[in-house]
Amino acid sequence: SQQGEEDPQALSIQEGENATMNCSYKTSINNLQWYRQNSGRGLVHLILIRSNEREKHSGRLRVTLDTSKKSSSLLITASRAADTASYFCATAEEANNLFFGTGTRLTVIP
Amino acid sequence: DTGVSQDPRHKITKRGQNVTFRCDPISEHNRLYWYRQTLGQGPEFLTYFQNEAQLEKSRLLSDRFSAERPKGSFSTLEIQRTEQGDSAMYLCASSWSGAEAFFGQGTRLTVV
Numbered sequence: 001s002q003q004g005e006e007d008p009q010a011l012s013i014q015e016g017e018n019a020t021m022n023c024s025y026k027t028s029i030n031n032l033q034w035y036r037q038n039s040g041r042g043l044v045h046l047i048l049i050r051s052n053e054r055e056k057h058s059g060r061l062r063v064t065l066d067t068s069k070k071s072s073s074l075l076i077t078a079s080r081a082a083d084t085a086s087y088f089c090a091t092a093e094e095a096n097n098l099f100f101g102t103g104t105r106l107t108v109i110p
Numbered sequence: 111d112t113g114v115s116q117d118p119r120h121k122i123t124k125r126g127q128n129v130t131f132r133c134d135p136i137s138e139h140n141r142l143y144w145y146r147q148t149l150g151q152g153p154e155f156l157t158y159f160q161n162e163a164q165l166e167k168s169r170l171l172s173d174r175f176s177a178e179r180p181k182g183s184f185s186t187l188e189i190q191r192t193e194q195g196d197s198a199m200y201l202c203a204s205s206w207s208g209a210e211a212f213f214g215q216g217t218r219l220t221v222v
Contacts, residue, residue, distance in 0.1 A: 004152075033210055042114075042201060042213040043153070088152050090211075097166055098143060098203075098211055100152040 004032075004089045004101030012107040019076040021104040023089030024069075032065055033090045033098070034074050043088065046074075081110045114214035116202050122220045123192055130188045131217045135204030142185050143211060144177055145201040153201055159185060160207075192221045 007022045023032070031050045035043040049056045049065045049072065056063045062075040076083055086103045093099070115134045123129050135142050140161050145153035156175065157167045161182035174192075179185040189196055199218050203211040 030208065035213075042215045043203075045210040045212065048210050092208070097155065097158055098205075099155055100145070102152045 004091050004099065006087070006089060006101045006104040008104060009102070010105045010107070012109065013079055015079060015081055015108055015110050017079055019079050019083070019106055019108070021074045021087050021106070023072045023074070023101055025072075025089075025091045025101075026070065027091075027093055029067075029091045029093055031092045032063075032072050033092065034061075034063060034072075035088045035090060035100075037086045037088065037103075039085075046087075076106075079106075079108045081108050084108045114202055114204050114212050116200075116214035116217050118217055119215060120218045120220075122222060125194060125221055126191055128188065128190045129192055129219065130186055131200055131202075131219075133185045133187070133202030133204075133214060135184070135202070136212055137183075139204035139206050139212075140182070141205045141207060141211075142179055143203040143205075144185070144187050145203070147199045147201055147216070148197075156187070156200075189219075192219075194221050197221045 004023050004025045033048045034046045037043045047058045047063050049063050060077045065072045086105045088100050088103045090098050090100045117132045143158040144156040147153045157177050159179040162179050174190045177187045197220050199216045201216045203213045205211040
């Protein structure tokens, strides 16, 4: 089953703009992770944020987590055409299983 | 170790046949996950192992699906009596407890 739900389902922006994707989930979590998937390929891990953290940065990525609202956001700054992909959030529950959301399809127009 | 590897990359089978996929995780990882993904959807959880123990299996998984991880190393996923609805990408991932998961490139199954 999929616990997370990303919003929007699709996002199209110009190169150089920022892209923001949101993820909402339903149960208590140990951590939340974001992944990227290029068409027809496997998933690549981007960033992990633990339940006791509120914000995390990695290069052009910024992730926030609000456990009271059961939501997270992924911000990609200064987007590039190579950022075009599907982005998924995944929640690790108490039992440490890993459930994925439905994804946001990002298109960055050169 | 070059990462998680899955074999085969592609499999075409006739409806009713059995198929088996293999996943070789990153060697020091104790957790191994199987997911199924169809076009435009997120990965759907099937099952996961901690070492050789199968800790959870999706309620959506019919009895035609079985997975093993002998000796806590590689894992196999078998689908018996395949149906057209089984056509999907089957993804394997491994991780160390509480850490990020690393995915293989997947096995694309087509049931004709």
